[in-house]
Amino acid sequence: MSAAIRGRTIVITGASGGIGEAAALRLARAGARLCLVARRADELTRVQNLVRALGGEAWIYPTDLSQPAEVEACADALLAEHARIDVLVNNAGRSIRRRVTDSFERMHDYERTMALNYFAAVRLTLRLLPGMVERDDGHVVNVSSLSALMPTPRFSAYVASKCALEGFSRTLAAEMSGRNVAVSVINFPLVKTAMSAPTAVYRYLPQMSTDKAAGWIVRAIETRRYRIVNRFGEAWNAATALAPDPTVKWTGHLFRVVGARLQRRADRDAAPEHEA
Numbered sequence: 001m002s003a004a005i006r007g008r009t010i011v012i013t014g015a016s017g018g019i020g021e022a023a024a025l026r027l028a029r030a031g032a033r034l035c036l037v038a039r040r041a042d043e044l045t046r047v048q049n050l051v052r053a054l055g056g057e058a059w060i061y062p063t064d065l066s067q068p069a070e071v072e073a074c075a076d077a078l079l080a081e082h083a084r085i086d087v088l089v090n091n092a093g094r095s096i097r098r099r100v101t102d103s104f105e106r107m108h109d110y111e112r113t114m115a116l117n118y119f120a121a122v123r124l125t126l127r128l129l130p131g132m133v134e135r136d137d138g139h140v141v142n143v144s145s146l147s148a149l150m151p152t153p154r155f156s157a158y159v160a161s162k163c164a165l166e167g168f169s170r171t172l173a174a175e176m177s178g179r180n181v182a183v184s185v186i187n188f189p190l191v192k193t194a195m196s197a198p199t200a201v202y203r204y205l206p207q208m209s210t211d212k213a214a215g216w217i218v219r220a221i222e223t224r225r226y227r228i229v230n231r232f233g234e235a236w237n238a239a240t241a242l243a244p245d246p247t248v249k250w251t252g253h254l255f256r257v258v259g260a261r262l263q264r265r266a267d268r269d270a271a272p273e274h275e276a
């Protein structure tokens with residue numbers, strides 16, 4: 001068991017399902033004390049029971065992280081009930097898949113993604129970081145997406161909120177560079193969860209399992225590396241930085257062609273079968 005995890009108090013947001021739940025179970029097996037945050041109390045209790053069945057310890061904090069007052073109350077409870085918070089994993093997130101041209105009257109999409117994916121993570125970090133700085137020991141892990149490293153049509157609200165989180169993380173990491181407080185960003189590719197399920201075309205694309213994604217969170221905590229990403233993300237990030245014009249144009253074209261082909265396939269598969 002890793003010393004970075006065993007006996008450490010780790011807060012995971014979005015722990016009632018998907019990647020957050022899988023990460024909670026992996027971290028429980030490695031001996032972490034877990035604080036589980038999400039909106040659905042019943043699902044948090046279910047995950048808490050799974051952690052206990054593994055011999056682990058978990059506390060639940062039902063919270064709507066898109067509401068600033070609830071984030072503050074959650075931080076108050078975490079700080080009151082635990083002597084120290086060692087690791088904060090800002091994992092809760094929401095995604096919206098919609099073209100900008102279909103969003104002219106949907107400013108709220110941009111506000112909703114920022115409220116959860118960016119402001120909630122920053123607010124929780126601002127409350128839990130002081131203890132980490134004071135003890136000169138801590139780690140903030142921010143969950144981002146591969147889409148924040150490349151041009152990704154249809155995801156402007158989501159990608160912008162993840163890019164904001166990346167900007168915050170990069171600055172914080174630089175400020176913490178002389179201290180024993182680490183900052184990590186995880187750029188997940190497509191993962192098979194409730195978030196990706198509604199998009200029919202994703203079923204034809206490779207999707208990482210939640211258990212493997214949880215392994216990336218464990219790797220971030222153990223290695224304390226700044227970025228956890230695959231080769232594909234690294235390459236696309238480099239291409240976007242080195243040759244932005246062709247990369248943006250070429251990616252837009254690729255998404256149009258491949259997206260249309262996959263959509264036709266999804267429509268065909270969804271159509272009721274005709275009798276001969």
Ligand SMILES: NC(=O)c1ccc[n+]([C@@H]2O[C@H](COP(=O)([O-])OP(=O)(O)OC[C@H]3O[C@@H](n4cnc5c(N)ncnc54)[C@H](OP(=O)(O)O)[C@@H]3O)[C@@H](O)[C@H]2O)c1
Pocket residue numbers: 013014015016017018019020037038039040041043063064065066090091092093094095116143144145146187188189190191192193194195196
């Ligand atoms: N799935 C992918 O393909 C993919 C790819 C790249 C990055 N990511 C990122 O990975 C992270 C986890 O995503 P996932 O795929 O595991 O999604 P998921 O299965 O939809 O789970 C999202 C989690 O966030 C919680 N949550 C949602 N809104 C919340 C709110 N207002 N307040 C508190 N908690 C809230 C949900 O719990 P409640 O409903 O109980 O609140 C749930 O536990 C997200 O940051 C996402 O952007 C996912």
